Amino acid sequence: MAAKRSGAESKGSARRGVSPRSGQPPRNEPPLSLERIVATAVELLDAEGVDGLKMRRLADRLGAGAMSLYWHVGNKEEVFDLALDSVLEYRGPPEIDASQDWRGEIVHMLEDWRASMLRHPWSASLLPRRALGPNTLSRLELLSKTLSGAGVADADLNVAIWSLWNFVIGATTTRANFDLSDDDRTAAQQRLTGLSQDYPTIERSRLLLDNDWDGAFRKGLDFLLDGLAPRQ
Amino acid sequence: MAAKRSGAESKGSARRGVSPRSGQPPRNEPPLSLERIVATAVELLDAEGVDGLKMRRLADRLGAGAMSLYWHVGNKEEVFDLALDSVLEYRGPPEIDASQDWRGEIVHMLEDWRASMLRHPWSASLLPRRALGPNTLSRLELLSKTLSGAGVADADLNVAIWSLWNFVIGATTTRANFDLSDDDRTAAQQRLTGLSQDYPTIERSRLLLDNDWDGAFRKGLDFLLDGLAPRQ
DNA sequence: CAATTTAATCGTACGACGTACGAGTCAATC
DNA sequence: GATTGACTCGTACGTCGTACGATTAAATTG
The missing domain is CATH 1.10.10.60 (Homeodomain-like)
Structure with missing residues (x-):
C-alpha cells in the first residue's frame, strides 16, 4: 500500500543518530521532514x-x-x-499587553502582517488565491476580538473585519508587485509620463511617483479606522 | 526575417471575402486577429x-x-x-453626468469595477500581478479627478486613491477566491466550525458564514469614504 | 535470532506544456 | 512572372509535475 502521510504532523522520529550512512554518496544532509x-x-x-x-x-x-x-x-x-x-505567523504586540490602546494593537498587527508579506513578496500574490491557513485565521480572530472589545457592534463586526482585510491584501499585493524590478518601474513611469496628457490628474497626484508606501499604508489605515470607529 | 507584430494595432485587412479556401479542411472560421x-x-x-x-x-x-x-x-x-x-473597460455612470454627487459617482465606478472582475473571476487573481493597462489607468484617472473635484486636498489625494484601490482589489480577489467551488466552501465552513474553540470570535461574527458580499462591500466602502472625506 | 512489516527514498518514464525554428501559403506589388 | 511580405502551422525540444514500482533500512514480531 502506497499510503501517503496525511493530516498528521511530521513525526520527526530522529532516525539514525550521526552514522554517516553506508550508501555510496556520503549524505551529510539531515533527513527530509x-x-x-x-x-x-x-x-x-x-x-x-x-x-x-x-x-x-x-x-x-x-x-x-x-x-x-x-x-x-x-x-x-x-x-x-x-x-x-x-x-504569516504572528507573535503578538511587543509590550506587555497595553490592552487599553485597541487602535494601536490593530495597527501593529496589520503593519506586521504587511511587513511579513513584503519580506516574502511571493506571498502577496499567493495569499488571495489560497485557502485560509491557521496563521491567517489566528490573525483574523485577534482582529475580531480586539474590534469587539473596542465596542464595535456585532452587526458591524463582519464588515469591519473584511474592510481591514481587504485593505491589507490590496495594499500588500500592489506594493509587492511594484517592487519587482526597479527598471520595470522606471520604464513604467516613463511610459506613464509619456501618456500624461491622457491621465493628467494621476500625474498631478504623483500617484506612481511617490515612494512613501509605508506612510501611505499607515495614513490610509488611519482613514479607514476613522470611518469604522470614529474617535469619540 | 521572422519579425513579430509589435506595438501596432491589428490591421484586419479583410483578406478574402467569402471564398471557401482551397485547402482540404473547409475552414469557415474568420481569420485570426x-x-x-x-x-x-x-x-x-x-x-x-x-x-x-x-x-x-x-x-x-x-x-x-x-x-x-x-x-x-x-x-x-x-x-x-x-x-x-x-x-476592465469602464463606460461611465448611467445618468447624464449628475456631477453633483461625487460620492455616488465613485461608488458607482468602484462597484462596476468589482462587478466586472467578479463576472470574470480569473481577473481578480491576475490583476494584482500585472502592470496597469490603459483601462485600469483610466479608472484611476477618473477616481483622481472626482476626488480632487470633491475637495480632497492634493496632499491626501495619493493616499485616498490607494486606499480605495486597495479596498477594491482586496475585496474582489477575496470574493472571487471564495466563489470557486461551493463544495470547497462548505467543507471549509465545516472545518472552521470544528475549530470553533480556537476561533470563537470569528465564529460569533459569522465571518465566513454570512453571504452578503455585496452589502459588505458597499458598507465597507461607505466606512472608508467616511474616513477619507467626512460628510460635512 | 530470522521473518515480516512499515517508513522513507528515488530512478525512470509519461504526458502536457510553452515556444523556437523553418517551411509553407497566399495576396499584393512590381 | 517574379518578388515580397503578411500570415499560418507541423515538428521538435526542453522542462515541468508526478505516477509507478523498485529499493533500502528501521521497527516490529515470532
Whole structure:
C-alpha cells in the first residue's frame, strides 16, 4: 500500500543518530521532514519567486531526489499553501499587553502582517488565491476580538473585519508587485509620463511617483479606522 | 526575417471575402486577429479558469494552429495582460453626468469595477500581478479627478486613491477566491466550525458564514469614504 | 535470532506544456 | 512572372509535475 502521510504532523522520529550512512554518496544532509521542506521552499521562493519553485530544484536544495518530496506532501500546491502559512505567523504586540490602546494593537498587527508579506513578496500574490491557513485565521480572530472589545457592534463586526482585510491584501499585493524590478518601474513611469496628457490628474497626484508606501499604508489605515470607529 | 507584430494595432485587412479556401479542411472560421484572440481567451478563461488557458486550447477554439497565435502575440503572458485589460473597460455612470454627487459617482465606478472582475473571476487573481493597462489607468484617472473635484486636498489625494484601490482589489480577489467551488466552501465552513474553540470570535461574527458580499462591500466602502472625506 | 512489516527514498518514464525554428501559403506589388 | 511580405502551422525540444514500482533500512514480531 502506497499510503501517503496525511493530516498528521511530521513525526520527526530522529532516525539514525550521526552514522554517516553506508550508501555510496556520503549524505551529510539531515533527513527530509515537512519542516525542512517548507523552510527550504520559503528560501527558494525568496530567491527565485513563484515561478522559480520547481519540485526538482526544491529537492536539489534538500539534497534529495525529486520524488522523495511526495512522501511528505501531496503535491506542489500543498507546498505553496504550507510555505504561505508559515510566513504569516504572528507573535503578538511587543509590550506587555497595553490592552487599553485597541487602535494601536490593530495597527501593529496589520503593519506586521504587511511587513511579513513584503519580506516574502511571493506571498502577496499567493495569499488571495489560497485557502485560509491557521496563521491567517489566528490573525483574523485577534482582529475580531480586539474590534469587539473596542465596542464595535456585532452587526458591524463582519464588515469591519473584511474592510481591514481587504485593505491589507490590496495594499500588500500592489506594493509587492511594484517592487519587482526597479527598471520595470522606471520604464513604467516613463511610459506613464509619456501618456500624461491622457491621465493628467494621476500625474498631478504623483500617484506612481511617490515612494512613501509605508506612510501611505499607515495614513490610509488611519482613514479607514476613522470611518469604522470614529474617535469619540 | 521572422519579425513579430509589435506595438501596432491589428490591421484586419479583410483578406478574402467569402471564398471557401482551397485547402482540404473547409475552414469557415474568420481569420485570426488580436481582437478575436483576446475575446476567445476571455471565453476560455471564463470557462476553465486561469490554469485552463493553454495556447493549444486557445488555438483550437480559434480553429487555428497553436503557433499561429505567436504572430499576433509575443507570448502567453501577453495574452493574460490583454484579456485582463479588456475586461476592465469602464463606460461611465448611467445618468447624464449628475456631477453633483461625487460620492455616488465613485461608488458607482468602484462597484462596476468589482462587478466586472467578479463576472470574470480569473481577473481578480491576475490583476494584482500585472502592470496597469490603459483601462485600469483610466479608472484611476477618473477616481483622481472626482476626488480632487470633491475637495480632497492634493496632499491626501495619493493616499485616498490607494486606499480605495486597495479596498477594491482586496475585496474582489477575496470574493472571487471564495466563489470557486461551493463544495470547497462548505467543507471549509465545516472545518472552521470544528475549530470553533480556537476561533470563537470569528465564529460569533459569522465571518465566513454570512453571504452578503455585496452589502459588505458597499458598507465597507461607505466606512472608508467616511474616513477619507467626512460628510460635512 | 530470522521473518515480516512499515517508513522513507528515488530512478525512470509519461504526458502536457510553452515556444523556437523553418517551411509553407497566399495576396499584393512590381 | 517574379518578388515580397503578411500570415499560418507541423515538428521538435526542453522542462515541468508526478505516477509507478523498485529499493533500502528501521521497527516490529515470532
